[in-house]
Amino acid sequence: MIEKLVRKNILELKPYTSARDSFLEGILLDANENSLGSVIRDEWDLKLNRYPDPAQNEIREKLSKYLGVQKEKLFFGVGSDEIIDLLIRIFCNPGKDSVLITEPTYGMYKVACDVNDIKVLSVPLNRRFQLDITKIFEIINRTTKIIFLCSPNNPTGNLLKKKDVIKLVKSFKGIVVIDEAYIDFSEKKSFVNDVANYKNLIVMRTFSEAWGLAGIRSGFSIADEFITNLLFKITAPYNLNKFTSNAILNALSNIKKKDSFVRKLNLEKEKLTEQLKNIKQIQKVFPSDANFILFRIKKATEIYNELATKGIIIRDRSNQVGLDNCLRVSIGTPKENRIFIKTLKEILK
Numbered sequence: 001m002i003e004k005l006v007r008k009n010i011l012e013l014k015p016y017t018s019a020r021d022s023f024l025e026g027i028l029l030d031a032n033e034n035s036l037g038s039v040i041r042d043e044w045d046l047k048l049n050r051y052p053d054p055a056q057n058e059i060r061e062k063l064s065k066y067l068g069v070q071k072e073k074l075f076f077g078v079g080s081d082e083i084i085d086l087l088i089r090i091f092c093n094p095g096k097d098s099v100l101i102t103e104p105t106y107g108m109y110k111v112a113c114d115v116n117d118i119k120v121l122s123v124p125l126n127r128r129f130q131l132d133i134t135k136i137f138e139i140i141n142r143t144t145k146i147i148f149l150c151s152p153n154n155p156t157g158n159l160l161k162k163k164d165v166i167k168l169v170k171s172f173k174g175i176v177v178i179d180e181a182y183i184d185f186s187e188k189k190s191f192v193n194d195v196a197n198y199k200n201l202i203v204m205r206t207f208s209e210a211w212g213l214a215g216i217r218s219g220f221s222i223a224d225e226f227i228t229n230l231l232f233k234i235t236a237p238y239n240l241n242k243f244t245s246n247a248i249l250n251a252l253s254n255i256k257k258k259d260s261f262v263r264k265l266n267l268e269k270e271k272l273t274e275q276l277k278n279i280k281q282i283q284k285v286f287p288s289d290a291n292f293i294l295f296r297i298k299k300a301t302e303i304y305n306e307l308a309t310k311g312i313i314i315r316d317r318s319n320q321v322g323l324d325n326c327l328r329v330s331i332g333t334p335k336e337n338r339i340f341i342k343t344l345k346e347i348l349k
């Protein structure tokens, strides 16, 4: 029963209500907006003087068609980062509950736990960066409310094995969140359709990577209606602004463009992988289902710093669990990738 996992104060919360929950049109004298207009030119005719639709109806309908998932299961956050924070606040009691993460992984799960005073339990991924199911079950306890998984995983780039994830979803009594920020770059199937079968499974996706819209700050979740309603209950009113919603509608009318970006970036990734493999100082280039490559190289931090002084910024991941001497590079434009490889080779001469 998911209800039993929810913090009591959240279940009992009377959320902020707005007249716009019921009425979006008419003579709108309910919300103290400026009825005369806005001080800037409203190029997109978004009616910027008016608050956005708190129920995110239009974008949820459009996303519902794209994903083939009921609108009632969809929630948009100010980036998936907002959704991570909201989920922790829905399920985890500060100072009492815990969250499990499998490291190395995306850093925000731990940051959001720390902000909310939630204990983080960490189980390292195995040598192949897959889940260690036995260890996970040893470590979790009655206080563990959420397990955050990331597939393809940041920063390792690999997908988690589906059967491991499903095993966890089936046996764990809490919530399993699977962060699919990079799934568009993979040919393997998403977990989106599994949400219908498992009430404790939440999938997160984002517009920040394949869609090329990191600047609009929007991610979304696919979850059981009960959980989706809780997300709406606790997010700040009107969390998605009209510029962002408009960009999402446009993006969902340009799916082919996203697919073409993915094809191009994946081709570049193949090229870059081969080039990195041909550099003798590089000890390992990890296969990637995402839009970045992780590689291991001696004196990684020094090399990272030298690249930075030459204006090429990648990520030093050497301090993460199991990633000594590992650097992560995002796939750039063909020109950027050429310059990166050329500069790296010069540094290594």
Ligand SMILES: Cc1ncc(COP(=O)(O)O)c(C=O)c1O
Residues within 6 Å of the ligand: 078, 079, 080, 081, 082, 106, 150, 154, 179, 181, 205, 206, 207, 208, 214, 217, 218, 219
């Ligand atoms: C695994 C993962 N999840 C989520 C995010 C953040 O997504 P958003 O930009 O939607 O907040 C990132 C960004 O780097 C990420 O790597």
